[in-house]
Amino acid sequence: MKVDWLIVGAGFTGSTLAERIATQLGQTVLLVDRRSHVAGNAYDKYDESGVLVHQYGPHIFHTNCRKVWDYLSQFTQWRPYQHRVLAVVDGKKVPVPFNLTSLHRLFPASSAARLEDLLIRHHGYGAKIPILRLRQSANQELSALADLVYEKIFLGYTLKQWEFRPEDLDPSVTGRVPVHVSWDDRYFQDTYQAMPARGYAELFRRMLAHPNIEVGLDTDYRRIQGQVRFNRMVFTGAIDEFFDYVHGPLPYRSLTFEFLTVDCEWYQEAGTINYPNGERFTRITEQKYLSGQALPRTTIVREYPEKHVPGQNEAYYPIPREENREQHKLYLREAAKLNGSVLFAGRLGDYKYYNMDQAVGRALRLFEEIAAP
Ligand code: FAD
Numbered sequence: 001m002k003v004d005w006l007i008v009g010a011g012f013t014g015s016t017l018a019e020r021i022a023t024q025l026g027q028t029v030l031l032v033d034r035r036s037h038v039a040g041n042a043y044d045k046y047d048e049s050g051v052l053v054h055q056y057g058p059h060i061f062h063t064n065c066r067k068v069w070d071y072l073s074q075f076t077q078w079r080p081y082q083h084r085v086l087a088v089v090d091g092k093k094v095p096v097p098f099n100l101t102s103l104h105r106l107f108p109a110s111s112a113a114r115l116e117d118l119l120i121r122h123h124g125y126g127a128k129i130p131i132l133r134l135r136q137s138a139n140q141e142l143s144a145l146a147d148l149v150y151e152k153i154f155l156g157y158t159l160k161q162w163e164f165r166p167e168d169l170d171p172s173v174t175g176r177v178p179v180h181v182s183w184d185d186r187y188f189q190d191t192y193q194a195m196p197a198r199g200y201a202e203l204f205r206r207m208l209a210h211p212n213i214e215v216g217l218d219t220d221y222r223r224i225q226g227q228v229r230f231n232r233m234v235f236t237g238a239i240d241e242f243f244d245y246v247h248g249p250l251p252y253r254s255l256t257f258e259f260l261t262v263d264c265e266w267y268q269e270a271g272t273i274n275y276p277n278g279e280r281f282t283r284i285t286e287q288k289y290l291s292g293q294a295l296p297r298t299t300i301v302r303e304y305p306e307k308h309v310p311g312q313n314e315a316y317y318p319i320p321r322e323e324n325r326e327q328h329k330l331y332l333r334e335a336a337k338l339n340g341s342v343l344f345a346g347r348l349g350d351y352k353y354y355n356m357d358q359a360v361g362r363a364l365r366l367f368e369e370i371a372a373p
């Protein structure tokens with residue numbers, strides 16, 4: 001078999017590149033994935049109760065990037081969806097990101113009003129302040145508030161998820177969920193927030209339905225390397241695995257997902273409930289909020305973080321820390337030696353904590369480089 005491109009990994013990164021190369025350059029692509037399905041970690045399917053579940057954890061689409069939104073809109077209709085998250089704190093459920101509602105739920109009325117006033121005076125209504133920055137506040141009442149939010153919402157959750165304290169990770173990690181000086185209780189504030197109306201797997205099927213694209217599932221690229229001739233390759237798996245861990249395995253976090261179908265219409269009062277303290281899992285998501293289905297039963301998923309062991313479990317999260325970035329650079333040097341014959345991209349290929357829209361954005365930019373004369 002002879003193709004122009006071998007693309008490894010049929011997640012958002014690999015599939016976007018396959019689609020662009022096939023439709024815009026008219027070149028042929030063999031897209032392989034060692035899993036039995038396309039869509040990578042965004043893969044969804046209907047469970048026995050008919051609930052659309054996300055096999056690798058809840059995926060909510062959100063972006064501020066019009067280009068990415070327009071691009072994906074070619075392959076799906078959207079169901080508008082605004083995700084809401086509550087965290088269990090001292091037996092109460094408060095919105096996360098921590099906001100003015102959370103403040104009023106946790107504090108007696110008079111101190112909540114005073115802290116609200118202070119937050120607005122110091123930062124302005126609508127401000128988003130990463131927790132690590134708020135802890136540095138020169139105002140003592142605000143730094144005491146930040147310490148409390150840090151301890152009750154961030155510390156336990158982050159230790160479970162990463163086995164690091166928030167300050168030992170890149171600040172962008174906890175910066176994803178900044179304190180929000182607002183009554184807006186949505187988890188994301190992006191311009192575009194929606195779920196693919198018929199699910200992610202269907203979106204991918206439409207994206208990849210092109211005569212120039214052949215998809216090979218249950219196929220590790222190493223198994224077929226000798227049998228397929230190709231000009232260039234894109235690799236969206238883990239870059240350290242590609243180079244046989246010559247510079248040691250890059251650290252990742254893994255997860256176990258525990259799905260449970262419950263014989264009631266609704267299980268919980270929000271799409272996701274976080275358990276920063278006291279449980280082994282970090283959060284419970286009720287899939288029907290995401291899918292918008294009306295069904296008599298419901299399915300929830302609990303996420304249990306764990307160490308990644310190469311070959312034994314999935315590498316889900318690159319761990320954003322300086323020393324890991326340095327180790328990743330050693331792999332980038334290996335990649336440079338290949339003189340562009342293999343391009344690396346994606347959450348695992350780039351070793352970056354991308355959301356789906358960022359993975360698509362990265363793939364679209366890489367395509368522009370490929371297509372440039
Ligand atoms: P992946 O989806 O990981 O695809 C890589 C593919 O490469 C995999 O399918 C893998 O099987 C394949 N592969 C690897 N090695 C080989 C090999 N040797 N041979 C063949 N195939 C191989 N993003 C959001 O925007 N919103 C969310 O709500 C959200 N929630 C998330 C929740 C969880 C629990 C996780 C883990 C991620 C979440 N994300 C979310 C991030 C999202 O999953 C990623 O941004 C996106 O999947 C990245 O796409 P990718 O193509 O780079 O990687």
Ligand code: UDP
Pocket residue numbers: 087096153154155157158161173174175176177274276
């Ligand atoms: N986080 C936290 N408590 C929360 C929610 C988030 O400590 O209630 C921290 C934690 O470190 C987490 C990070 O913020 O890993 C990013 O959260 P996000 O929900 O974006 O994580 P993801 O959905 O990517 O797993």
